[in-house]
Every structure is written in structure tokens, then in C-alpha cells.
Amino acid sequence: MYDFELVRPTNLQEAIEALQAEDAQALGGGQTLLPTMKARLAMADRLVALSGIAEIKGICTDDNGRICIGGGTTHAAVQSGCAETFPALASLAGRIGDPAVRNRGTIGGSLANNDPSACYPAAALACNATIVTQNREIPADEYFLGMFTTALEEGEIVTEVKFPVPQAAHYEKFIQPASRFPLVAVFVARYADGVRVAVTGASSDGVFRWGEAEAALSADFSEDAARGLTAPDAGGMISDLHGDGAYRAHLVKVMCARAVKACL
Amino acid sequence: MxxxxxxxxxxxxxxxxxxxxxxxxxxxxxxxxxxxxxxxxxxxxxxxxxxxxxxxxxxxxxxxxxxxxxxxxxxxGVAGADGTLSTVQQAFQDYHGLQCGFCTPGMVMAATSLLKENPRPSEAEVRHYLEGNICRCTGYHNIVKAVMAASGQDVPAVAAE
CATH class of the missing domain: 3.10.20.30 (Beta-grasp domain)
Known part of the structure; x- marks a missing residue:
């Protein structure tokens, strides 16, 4: 790892100020950034550790019934803290990486990084969660802008994520067992006004909503309706040694049908 | 510094x-x-x-x-001050849960955490919990047996699927 200055703010304001410096980078749980820096694929003059900021950790429910999760909340804390209130999200959190990774990695870090195969972006997009920063609130529909790209600006920190709780939801993950990331995963969320389907691990543009599945499932929320869909176009899919684009496109459909079945 | x-x-x-x-x-x-x-x-x-x-x-x-x-x-810090092995360490020895021993410190620390959270895990739960610990020689079966034994449960004779 190239050397850097580590700053450990204890409140949000200090963190915001520390990130004003040139080439400063926020450090969430470090379970992606530190391995990347160790491989010298990334570097920064200054890392601003967010782990000491109590005000961006924890889970609560707001007046609109939304589950509000602090950006610095670990996957393990989401797994235990949402088990009763939002079991589909708790289940997703409990399948990220492994127990040691889940004790450090955070929801804010995952959403800020927007890895095209990460788990949380699928939940955030399927629920149209609101991503909150120190400056503004961003609907998930406007937040994910492609592989490793988000609407966040320099120095902006994900302080909170607000999830409207679906009537039914399930995250179906076809795991790539070496990395523990999904090869393809689908989050299906059913609300009173329709069904939303978000896909991760498949597209080279990162997480996306599968419109055809949403339309079909909003009209008929059944496994048969999901099985009757045509798989999305393989053209824009990730193709690598773990699976080619056509295989990933096929998996999108299968994971979606399994997720619907699990909701019923 | x-x-x-x-x-x-x-x-x-x-x-x-x-x-x-x-x-x-x-x-x-x-x-x-x-x-x-x-x-x-x-x-x-x-x-x-x-x-x-x-x-x-x-x-x-x-x-x-x-x-x-x-x-x-x-x-x-896992063994007693007099060198007495912890329950998990002793079980790794008893069930031959290591060969070269390189992964063993991590395995023991992970298994100790598992049993603190879940004192009587199923075999599947043991395997799931240890997914972040890679062993390149024992092949996991004896490690799983050791963790089952450390939890005071019957040790499966043959590894489950």
C-alpha cells in the first residue's frame, strides 16, 4: 500500500472538513477499499475513516414507516437489526462476504462504491430507497449511474439510507463462491402500487431495473408470470471466466422467478 | 509514525x-x-x-x-495462562482439524466466535460460518467435526453434503 495520512474524525462535521483536502478519500469499513489499495490499484493522500462517527450508525423507523439505516452501519448490524422489520434486507446483509467481512463492511460504503456485483445496490434500487448525504436526499432511481459510478459528488458522505418496507420482498443470489459476490442476483420488492425488480452482477452498467419483469409481475405476481418472461438481452451483460453474457441473462430470469416464488 | x-x-x-x-x-x-x-x-x-x-x-x-x-x-490469548488449550483448540487436536496448521489460528478464532453466537450450531451452520476461512490441506471435514465436538454435539461420521 502506498502511504497516506489517516484521519479519524469522531463526528460528521469533522469528517466533511477532512474530506475537503485534495486527494482525500472516505474509508467506510475498508473491506473493498483496503484490499484495492493493498494491490496498489487505488491510492489517496489522506484517508478519512468514518468508523468513529456514532451519528451515522444505527437503525430506526421514521414516521412514514421507512427503515432508516445509518451509512456507517455494518452488514452484521443490519442482519441482526432488520431481522424482524425487514427480513429480506437482513437476509441480504447476512449473505455478504463472510462473518468477519460483515463485522467491518458498511451499507454506506457499499452504496458509495457501487460495485456492479454488490448486493446492497439491488435492494436500494428495488425499494427506491432514499440515499441521504450531508447535503441532500437522492432517490435510488437517480443515484446509480453505472459501474462504480453514483450521483455522489466529491466529499459527499452517505449518512443514511431510508427504505420503504415492501409488502413482500426477497433477494435471490446466485453466489460466485470464490469471491462471495453474486454472479447474478435479483431483488424483488412488491408494493401496493406495483412490483420493482432490480438486478445486480449481470450488466456491465451495474445494477439496473428490469422493466419487463416489473410490468408482468405488477399485473400478475406469480411464479408462472416470472417464468413466462423472456430473459433480458445478453448484449450488455458482463462476460468473464465465471459466466458469459448469455448465461448471466438466463440467470436473471431464473433468479427473478425464484425470488417471486419465495415471496409467495 | x-x-x-x-x-x-x-x-x-x-x-x-x-x-x-x-x-x-x-x-x-x-x-x-x-x-x-x-x-x-x-x-x-x-x-x-x-x-x-x-x-x-x-x-x-x-x-x-x-x-x-x-x-x-x-x-x-485463547489458551489458558498455564497453556491449557481452549475447548476449540483441544477439539482441533482431537479430531485432526489441521495438517500444515497455517489456517488454524484463523479457523480457531472464527470457530470460537461462532460458538459464542450459536453454542449448538448445525453442521450446515458451521460450514456456512467458516466460508471466509480457506484451508488448502485438511479439506474442512475434520475442521467441521472439531467444531461440532467443541460444541458438545455428536460428531458426524461422514461429512454431509
Missing amino acids: TKVTMTVNGKSRSAEAEGRTLLVDWLREGLRLTGTHVGCDTTQCGACIVHLNGEPVKACSVLAQEVDGAEVTTIE
């Missing part, structure tokens, strides 16, 4: 660290506690697992300065 102090295996210990110094290097180089191993250095293998404030973490993916003041337990 900054002086970093933690409570390691019950004792206050200090050593210098750069911003980039990893917890595992601070333990191994700074304190000469070399029981915690670096297997992959890419956050995948789990050989470097220690307990940080009671929870298992990969010490190769935590910055030492970031956890200044924390409480850390390493493999050196």
Missing part, C-alpha cells in the same frame, strides 16, 4: 504504526505476536482473523491506527 495502544490479550500494549500499517502487521511486527497469519493478504482466506472488541475481523483489512484503543484477542 504514531504510537498506537490497544488491550491485546488482556494487557495494554503499544507499538508505532504508520497510517497504512495494517492491524495484522502491527500485531506481528510491532508486538511480535506471530500466531496471527497472513495467508493471502487480499481479504479472502481468513488466516488473520482476530477478535476486535469481541467480534471476528480480518486483521489484514483493518488499519491499526483506526482501531487505536480497541480490545484485541489473538490466537495467543
Whole structure:
């Protein structure tokens, strides 16, 4: 790892100020950034550790019934803290990486990084969660802008994520067992006004909503309706040694049908 | 360099660290506690697992300065002061849960955490929990048997699917 200055703010304001410096980078749980820096694929003059900021950790429910999760909340804390209130999200959190990774990695870090195969972006997009920063609130529909790209600006920190709780939801993950990331995963969320389907691990543009599945499932929320869909176009899919684009496109459909079945 | 102090295996210990110094290097180089191993250095293998404030973490993916003041337990702190092995360690010995031993510190730390959270796990739960610990020689079956034995349960004769 190239050397850097580590700053450990204890409140949000200090963190915001520390990130004003040139080439400063926020450090969430470090379970992606530190391995990347160790491989010298990334570097920064200054890392601003967010782990000491109590005000961006924890889970609560707001007046609109939304589950509000602090950006610095670990996957393990989401797994235990949402088990009763939002079991589909708790289940997703409990399948990220492994127990040691889940004790450090955070929801804010995952959403800020927007890895095209990460788990949380699928939940955030399927629920149209609101991503909150120190400056503004961003609907998930406007937040994910492609592989490793988000609407966040320099120095902006994900302080909170607000999830409207679906009537039914399930995250179906076809795991790539070496990395523990999904090869393809689908989050299906059913609300009173329709069904939303978000896909991760498949597209080279990162997480996306599968419109055809949403339309079909909003009209008929059944496994048969999901099985009757045509798989999305393989053209824009990730193709690598773990699976080619056509295989990933096929998996999108299968994971979606399994997720619907699990909701019923 | 900054002086970093933690409570390691019950004792206050200090050593210098750069911003980039990893917890595992601070333990191994700074304190000469070399029981915690670096297997992959890419956050995948789990050989470097220690307990940080009671929870298992990969010490190769935590910055030492970031956890200044924390409480850390390493493999050196697991056995009794007189050298009596912990239940998990003894079970690894009894059930031949190691061959070369390189992954063993991480396996023991992870298994100890599992049994603290879930004192009577099923075999499937043991396998799921240890997914972040890679062993390249024992092949896991004896490790799973050791963890089942350490939990006081029947040890499966043949590994399940």
C-alpha cells in the first residue's frame, strides 16, 4: 500500500472538513477499499475513516414507516437489526462476504462504491430507497449511474439510507463462491402500487431495473408470470471466466422467478 | 509514525504504526505476536482473523491506527495462562482439524466466535460460518467435526453434503 495520512474524525462535521483536502478519500469499513489499495490499484493522500462517527450508525423507523439505516452501519448490524422489520434486507446483509467481512463492511460504503456485483445496490434500487448525504436526499432511481459510478459528488458522505418496507420482498443470489459476490442476483420488492425488480452482477452498467419483469409481475405476481418472461438481452451483460453474457441473462430470469416464488 | 495502544490479550500494549500499517502487521511486527497469519493478504482466506472488541475481523483489512484503543484477542490469548488449550483448540487436536496448521489460528478464532453466537450450531451452520476461512490441506471435514465436538454435539461420521 502506498502511504497516506489517516484521519479519524469522531463526528460528521469533522469528517466533511477532512474530506475537503485534495486527494482525500472516505474509508467506510475498508473491506473493498483496503484490499484495492493493498494491490496498489487505488491510492489517496489522506484517508478519512468514518468508523468513529456514532451519528451515522444505527437503525430506526421514521414516521412514514421507512427503515432508516445509518451509512456507517455494518452488514452484521443490519442482519441482526432488520431481522424482524425487514427480513429480506437482513437476509441480504447476512449473505455478504463472510462473518468477519460483515463485522467491518458498511451499507454506506457499499452504496458509495457501487460495485456492479454488490448486493446492497439491488435492494436500494428495488425499494427506491432514499440515499441521504450531508447535503441532500437522492432517490435510488437517480443515484446509480453505472459501474462504480453514483450521483455522489466529491466529499459527499452517505449518512443514511431510508427504505420503504415492501409488502413482500426477497433477494435471490446466485453466489460466485470464490469471491462471495453474486454472479447474478435479483431483488424483488412488491408494493401496493406495483412490483420493482432490480438486478445486480449481470450488466456491465451495474445494477439496473428490469422493466419487463416489473410490468408482468405488477399485473400478475406469480411464479408462472416470472417464468413466462423472456430473459433480458445478453448484449450488455458482463462476460468473464465465471459466466458469459448469455448465461448471466438466463440467470436473471431464473433468479427473478425464484425470488417471486419465495415471496409467495 | 504514531504510537498506537490497544488491550491485546488482556494487557495494554503499544507499538508505532504508520497510517497504512495494517492491524495484522502491527500485531506481528510491532508486538511480535506471530500466531496471527497472513495467508493471502487480499481479504479472502481468513488466516488473520482476530477478535476486535469481541467480534471476528480480518486483521489484514483493518488499519491499526483506526482501531487505536480497541480490545484485541489473538490466537495467543485463547489458551489458558498455564497453556491449557481452549475447548476449540483441544477439539482441533482431537479430531485432526489441521495438517500444515497455517489456517488454524484463523479457523480457531472464527470457530470460537461462532460458538459464542450459536453454542449448538448445525453442521450446515458451521460450514456456512467458516466460508471466509480457506484451508488448502485438511479439506474442512475434520475442521467441521472439531467444531461440532467443541460444541458438545455428536460428531458426524461422514461429512454431509
